[in-house]
Amino acid sequence: MLKLFNTLSRKKESFKPITDKLVKLYTCGPTVYNYAHIGNLRTYIFEDVLKRVLLVNDFSVQHVMNITDVGHLTSDADTGEEKMELASKREGKSAWQLAEFYTKAFQKDLGRLSILPPNVWCKATDHIKEQIALVQELEKKRYTYVIPGDGVYYDTSKFKKYGKLAKLDIEGLKAGARVELVEGKRNPTDFALWKFSPTGAKRQMEWESPWGVGFPGWHIECSAMSMTHLGDKFDIHCGGIDHIPVHHTNEIAQSEAVTGRKWVNYWMHGEFLVIDQGKMAKSGENFITLQALLDKGYHALDYRYFCLGAQYRSKLNFSWEALDAAKNAWRNLRDRIMDFRQNHTTKMGASFEKHKEAFLDAINDDLNMPVALAEVWAVVKDETLGTHERLQLLEDFDRVLGLGIAQLVASQSQPLSPGLQQLLDDRAAARKLKDFKRSDELRKELLKQGIHVEDGPDGQRWKRV
Numbered sequence: 001m002l003k004l005f006n007t008l009s010r011k012k013e014s015f016k017p018i019t020d021k022l023v024k025l026y027t028c029g030p031t032v033y034n035y036a037h038i039g040n041l042r043t044y045i046f047e048d049v050l051k052r053v054l055l056v057n058d059f060s061v062q063h064v065m066n067i068t069d070v071g072h073l074t075s076d077a078d079t080g081e082e083k084m085e086l087a088s089k090r091e092g093k094s095a096w097q098l099a100e101f102y103t104k105a106f107q108k109d110l111g112r113l114s115i116l117p118p119n120v121w122c123k124a125t126d127h128i129k130e131q132i133a134l135v136q137e138l139e140k141k142r143y144t145y146v147i148p149g150d151g152v153y154y155d156t157s158k159f160k161k162y163g164k165l166a167k168l169d170i171e172g173l174k175a176g177a178r179v180e181l182v183e184g185k186r187n188p189t190d191f192a193l194w195k196f197s198p199t200g201a202k203r204q205m206e207w208e209s210p211w212g213v214g215f216p217g218w219h220i221e222c223s224a225m226s227m228t229h230l231g232d233k234f235d236i237h238c239g240g241i242d243h244i245p246v247h248h249t250n251e252i253a254q255s256e257a258v259t260g261r262k263w264v265n266y267w268m269h270g271e272f273l274v275i276d277q278g279k280m281a282k283s284g285e286n287f288i289t290l291q292a293l294l295d296k297g298y299h300a301l302d303y304r305y306f307c308l309g310a311q312y313r314s315k316l317n318f319s320w321e322a323l324d325a326a327k328n329a330w331r332n333l334r335d336r337i338m339d340f341r342q343n344h345t346t347k348m349g350a351s352f353e354k355h356k357e358a359f360l361d362a363i364n365d366d367l368n369m370p371v372a373l374a375e376v377w378a379v380v381k382d383e384t385l386g387t388h389e390r391l392q393l394l395e396d397f398d399r400v401l402g403l404g405i406a407q408l409v410a411s412q413s414q415p416l417s418p419g420l421q422q423l424l425d426d427r428a429a430a431r432k433l434k435d436f437k438r439s440d441e442l443r444k445e446l447l448k449q450g451i452h453v454e455d456g457p458d459g460q461r462w463k464r465v
């Protein structure tokens with residue numbers, strides 16, 4: 001039975017979707033004013049593991065991820081500049097160009113990390129009509145008020161369950177305690193649904209609305225897009241933990257005020273990647289991209305392996321030493337897999353099913369990937385099983401790990417091209433004649449072409465690197 005920690009109840013709950021075998025999943029996507037940093041990517045890796053665990057449990061998953069390409073302000077208090085326009089000034093390109101550029105960069109990062117793409121990508125700027133319609137619904141139900149010259153706001157005092165997700169202490173929240181107060185806000189927790197363009201200035205991204213020209217607030221985007229693509233009640237909604245007190249709290253207030261009933265059954269949040277105990281933020285100095293890791297010679301999957309080493313609800317401290325350790329562990333695992341491929345033995349033991357169960361128990365216990373990884377190594381070391389059986393287990397586990405183990409095995413299984421086979425044969429012949437200089441040259445040549453050769457008691461062995 002799959003158990004997931006639900007932020008709503010602060011408990012691990014047995015997972016049961018609304019519709020028998022279909023899971024509707026919404027994950028808050030990036031704000032595309034810059035590259036994603038590896039902290040952001042940790043959250044997307046967690047969500048990918050969640051999705052893979054659902055698939056392994058025989059659910060089909062309808063996954064929607066949005067792109068926030070307008071509306072996210074630099075401060076959660078509805079003050080500050082809008083991030084896309086700000087980036088446009090910084091980079092001297094249009095907000096539209098930037099959105100497209102950073103969306104592509106983000107999608108490329110996901111691909112490099114073996115993150116399965118969502119069924120639906122949706123952009124906030126493609127859903128302005130839906131967002132306006134939702135604000136109109138809220139207006140009809142008297143949840144809104146206008147602050148002239150600023151925007152349309154949601155009156156949080158009208159929504160009785162406001163702050164339940166974050167267990168906010170509304171009474172204790174003095175004005176300005178959580179967020180600095182916008183002049184004219186009735187309650188400190190009120191938030192913008194629609195912001196007006198500044199008078200006398202034209203924004204790059206702005207639209208007509210019944211209240212005036214402007215742009216949508218960040219929270220209404222996710223309510224509108226998730227409801228458009230998944231309906232007005234769905235199973236799981238995810239994001240990083242920073243989304244609990246404001247973004248997701250406000251999404252619930254909007255959506256449940258409109259539908260009049262519970263909107264999402266399970267809320268799941270990934271803990272932060274931290275660096276020297278400080279938060280990694282796009283605006284901070286601790287800004288490391290996936291590309292920066294690649295430039296230093298790491299592979300994207302080294303980072304994926306690193307993230308799998310921590311449970312998603314624990315903080316994960318990033319350091320180069322820790323990343324090196326993950327890189328080495330992942331290389332050792334690959335080496336073992338390639339050795340298994342070369343030394344084919346079959347031996348079925350009782351532990352085969354036990355490993356399968358232990359892995360499933362770990363992933364189904366709120367995605368306990370550190371325990372699942374320990375099981376991977378237990379399989380590697382289990383000599384009561386043949387290499388064939390161990391590979392079978394590892395390939396099966398990889399449906400969740402997403403490390404490309406099946407592809408690795410397949411690449412080892414492809415026969416060598418005649419040219420490479422010739423080099424290997426020549427090398428074997430050179431060794432027989434004790435011509436070690438020649439055999440060394442051939443080893444180097446083979447390595448250049450992606451083949452690593454080792455000499456063992458039963459002759460030379462090769463693997464693709």
Ligand code: AMP
Pocket residue numbers: 028029030031032038039040041042043238239240241242243270271272273274279280281282
């Ligand atoms: P953003 O592009 O800023 O909207 O953030 C994208 C996702 O990354 C959100 O789900 C955030 O909650 C998450 N996030 C932001 N910072 C971190 C971090 N340091 N570690 C893990 N996730 C983060």
Ligand code: ZN
Pocket residue numbers: 027028029222247
């Ligand atoms: Zn969102």
